[in-house]
Amino acid sequence: MVKINENYLKLPGSYLFSTIGKKVNAYIQAHPDKRIIRLGIGDVTQPIAPAITYALHEAVDEMGHKETFHGYAPDLGYGFLREIIAKEDYAARGCNISPDEIFISDGAKSDCGNIQEIFDESCRIAVCDPVYPVYVDSNAMAGRTGEYEEETGRWSRVIYMPCTAHNHFVPELPQETPDLIYLCVPNNPTGTTLTRDQLKVWVDYANQKGAVILYDAAYEAYIAQDDVPHSIFEIQGAETCAIEFRSFSKNAGFTGVRLGFTVIPKALERGGVALHSLWARRHGTKFNGAPYIVQKAGAAVYSEEGKAQLKEQVAYYMRNAKTIYTGLKEAGYEVYGGVNAPYIWLKVPEGMTSWEFFDRLLEEAGVVGTPGSGFGPNGEGYFRLTAFGTYENTAEAIERMKKMPSLKK
Amino acid sequence: MVKINENYLKLPGSYLFSTIGKKVNAYIQAHPDKRIIRLGIGDVTQPIAPAITYALHEAVDEMGHKETFHGYAPDLGYGFLREIIAKEDYAARGCNISPDEIFISDGAKSDCGNIQEIFDESCRIAVCDPVYPVYVDSNAMAGRTGEYEEETGRWSRVIYMPCTAHNHFVPELPQETPDLIYLCVPNNPTGTTLTRDQLKVWVDYANQKGAVILYDAAYEAYIAQDDVPHSIFEIQGAETCAIEFRSFSKNAGFTGVRLGFTVIPKALERGGVALHSLWARRHGTKFNGAPYIVQKAGAAVYSEEGKAQLKEQVAYYMRNAKTIYTGLKEAGYEVYGGVNAPYIWLKVPEGMTSWEFFDRLLEEAGVVGTPGSGFGPNGEGYFRLTAFGTYENTAEAIERMKKMPSLKK
Numbered sequence: 108m109v110k111i112n113e114n115y116l117k118l119p120g121s122y123l124f125s126t127i128g129k130k131v132n133a134y135i136q137a138h139p140d141k142r143i144i145r146l147g148i149g150d151v152t153q154p155i156a157p158a159i160t161y162a163l164h165e166a167v168d169e170m171g172h173k174e175t176f177h178g179y180a181p182d183l184g185y186g187f188l189r190e191i192i193a194k195e196d197y198a199a200r201g202c203n204i205s206p207d208e209i210f211i212s213d214g215a216k217s218d219c220g221n222i223q224e225i226f227d228e229s230c231r232i233a234v235c236d237p238v239y240p241v242y243v244d245s246n247a248m249a250g251r252t253g254e255y256e257e258e259t260g261r262w263s264r265v266i267y268m269p270c271t272a273h274n275h276f277v278p279e280l281p282q283e284t285p286d287l288i289y290l291c292v293p294n295n296p297t298g299t300t301l302t303r304d305q306l307k308v309w310v311d312y313a314n315q316k317g318a319v320i321l322y323d324a325a326y327e328a329y330i331a332q333d334d335v336p337h338s339i340f341e342i343q344g345a346e347t348c349a350i351e352f353r354s355f356s357k358n359a360g361f362t363g364v365r366l367g368f369t370v371i372p373k374a375l376e377r378g379g380v381a382l383h384s385l386w387a388r389r390h391g392t393k394f395n396g397a398p399y400i401v402q403k404a405g406a407a408v409y410s411e412e413g414k415a416q417l418k419e420q421v422a423y424y425m426r427n428a429k430t431i432y433t434g435l436k437e438a439g440y441e442v443y444g445g446v447n448a449p450y451i452w453l454k455v456p457e458g459m460t461s462w463e464f465f466d467r468l469l470e471e472a473g474v475v476g477t478p479g480s481g482f483g484p485n486g487e488g489y490f491r492l493t494a495f496g497t498y499e500n501t502a503e504a505i506e507r508m509k510k511m512p513s514l515k516k
Numbered sequence: 517m518v519k520i521n522e523n524y525l526k527l528p529g530s531y532l533f534s535t536i537g538k539k540v541n542a543y544i545q546a547h548p549d550k551r552i553i554r555l556g557i558g559d560v561t562q563p564i565a566p567a568i569t570y571a572l573h574e575a576v577d578e579m580g581h582k583e584t585f586h587g588y589a590p591d592l593g594y595g596f597l598r599e600i601i602a603k604e605d606y607a608a609r610g611c612n613i614s615p616d617e618i619f620i621s622d623g624a625k626s627d628c629g630n631i632q633e634i635f636d637e638s639c640r641i642a643v644c645d646p647v648y649p650v651y652v653d654s655n656a657m658a659g660r661t662g663e664y665e666e667e668t669g670r671w672s673r674v675i676y677m678p679c680t681a682h683n684h685f686v687p688e689l690p691q692e693t694p695d696l697i698y699l700c701v702p703n704n705p706t707g708t709t710l711t712r713d714q715l716k717v718w719v720d721y722a723n724q725k726g727a728v729i730l731y732d733a734a735y736e737a738y739i740a741q742d743d744v745p746h747s748i749f750e751i752q753g754a755e756t757c758a759i760e761f762r763s764f765s766k767n768a769g770f771t772g773v774r775l776g777f778t779v780i781p782k783a784l785e786r787g788g789v790a791l792h793s794l795w796a797r798r799h800g801t802k803f804n805g806a807p808y809i810v811q812k813a814g815a816a817v818y819s820e821e822g823k824a825q826l827k828e829q830v831a832y833y834m835r836n837a838k839t840i841y842t843g844l845k846e847a848g849y850e851v852y853g854g855v856n857a858p859y860i861w862l863k864v865p866e867g868m869t870s871w872e873f874f875d876r877l878l879e880e881a882g883v884v885g886t887p888g889s890g891f892g893p894n895g896e897g898y899f900r901l902t903a904f905g906t907y908e909n910t911a912e913a914i915e916r917m918k919k920m921p922s923l924k925k
Binding site for chain 1: 517518519520521522524525527534557559560561562563564566569572573576577579580581582585586587588589622623625626629630633634635636637638639650653654657695696725726727728769771772773774786787789791794797798800801802803804805806807808809810
């Protein structure tokens, strides 16, 4: 008789965004006349840039002709894409990453979820709290996280690193020694970052302990300040302790196009084995490459036109971030993030939980955000708004929030 | 200190097609003047059909405009695609599969590789021998297959079901009871199939034992004979014991476009848990949907024009299959498959191994095929040729094979 993977049964409730979806649908049913503004899920709204749709059309035409048709892609990605990434994202920032240390995939979520497979079941993970739920959930499914404690909202074997206003959202080195350290910088959900010096502390720590840092840099395009590194490989020593995940979702609007990549330096070894070879085997066995047309679109992101168009797109969203940030400040909120990231992290009014604030915001302003507690226990009391809406909607949402009756003092 | 997943280190050598690639490259280096004909890897050569490139162009245009832009897809796939699949692939064949039992993915290889995650580590798997290597490799990575025995080419905990000319390539019910039974029908590599009655034996057996059949139907479009089912769900009782994998790679030439789906009936439970809910959780946590433009392309496969164009494409490849099959018969080979599948499985000349035949075929005819032993110990002495080349190349390859000096008697 087949036994199922019982680790799945330990996972609490349903996924954060499904719950939000259900609440929003219930609201829409009850108030068909009200216009909802969604600043909840981190999905983009601007269309794919012209330089990229042009590349997509060209690639589709290639696929339609015998002479230029492309079948199976190379397992680890097309050379044309890996080379331009190595040049533009790494060499240009002084990082020594070669094209064959870059693995093209269908997105950072897949890679972040799958990477744990190449490590032993016994590995202990450390995560920032709050953080993007995929790191913990994917390890819970693999049986690495122990038991889930309903009351605290924590797993018994996970090392949580609180990131709150108290420590300026900079995780402290943990008491217990982790094997795998997930860092998401710029952070989802708090929108905060680490400086070069702050990140160097982690790189040194990981090298000293033999730990591996799993560095999710999906929001790197939004970094505006000079002392914030765009890649962990800007930090000396990272090549022997870090794996980096990158995405085209937020810098190029590819949430529905699907493309990402993972960088594993060949110098990164544990137990005498190159992690690069393990991930190559995983990729070759359980993945069949990202679509040719999508990889061509990825290359267009780095063309001169593509870069110019995407710079505008990022600026558009950052204008939203500023609108939210300053608007909420004016309304008397404590606000974080929004400077190097498309996320704004606000403290909910005293005496309210994150979900209570979610309900009030939806009910009174028709605005959808994301409750901080959905990202971990230390997210309780906070709330995430994203800058990915249209400018008009974003500005209106802030006006509506300023007028919320329950928040008037 | 991080420990790696040591199961990866047990995997023998490198992946079959990488080895072939290296040998072919070495040959090309040594004989730059010779023209290689590749009938090895199962990659298609015909371009994407006009009805589909049209849909791709349309979808790209949608992505380029704010009003019609699509961000994150629904985790489990767009309704428009799941509905047409339920209608055309299932309802039309009398199978009672609803759209929400269909999970859209980036391809059958990913799904076949990932499905084992929802089962316990202790599960024993049974595979046909020879077979597509992903089933065993993905389970080896998860630690389910015991130790690899170099001499026999077998894993200690895998139940192998020999499929050779002796049993007409029909696997017999195993002595030991498996938990997970992988069936690939039409079979890769042998090109053989099971009739309805033969498959019913397996469905009854799985239901009786509480096993689950993982049914890979990637080549279903090539089925020509009436008594061969296109889906396992044509067999009564399959809804309580089977998961089916389907691909757009071979019926629509999507090897480089990437699209597939998996069907898990809601009635399929083990230990009181619906496997549907486990896979939904896996999909939602570690995958972010197939690209919108690719899902639109998938829907175009079922349009009237799409169906007509793809019928021609399949016929084109099946003409190749017939050319290979009859040509090799004339040349005195023992030949199987090729009637309901794009693969031809031939017995190599007496006294030769599969790899020896590979080397001779490359050296003397400049033709690349796949050694049967690469698909399992019982593939030794056999050789796979695919019908996915152009007609001209296929015909020439057969002419060259007829003239091979070492095979003249």
